[in-house]
Amino acid sequence: MTTDADLLRRFVADRSEDAFTALVQRHVNLVYFGALRRVGGDRHLADDVTQRVFTDLARKAPSLLNRPVLTGWLYTSTRYAAAQAVRSEQRRRHYEQEAHAMRETDSMPAANWEQLRPVIDEAL
DSSP states (O other), rough: OHHHHHHHHHHHHHHHHHHHHHHHHHHHHHHHHHHHHHTTOOHHHHHHHHHHHHHHHHHHHGGTTOSHHHHHHHHHHHHHHOOOHHHHHHHHHHHHHHHHHHHHHHTTTOOHHHHHHHHHHHHH
């Protein structure tokens, strides 16, 4: 059986799609289910995290050649990517709630200034 290090070396040296595909197939469950657990069961977010981890792996492959075990890097990358995805999702929801509140405020009927003017004048 070909080791992860051999596959990674082939990918870096030859840009072998077959080698990278073999790495992904070998580790996709580890990354996906780790991400799924970290994002609270959100399957779409776990998909995004998984894709990001393997994109990072492809980009950083040359610097990972001397790693004895790739699964440790994948696990750590999954943790960081999932934490960032959760933070981004929380920010997005917060901004959506603010936008919704602003729209509700904007949809209130406009004040009738002609009726308010005498009340304001009297109060002043």
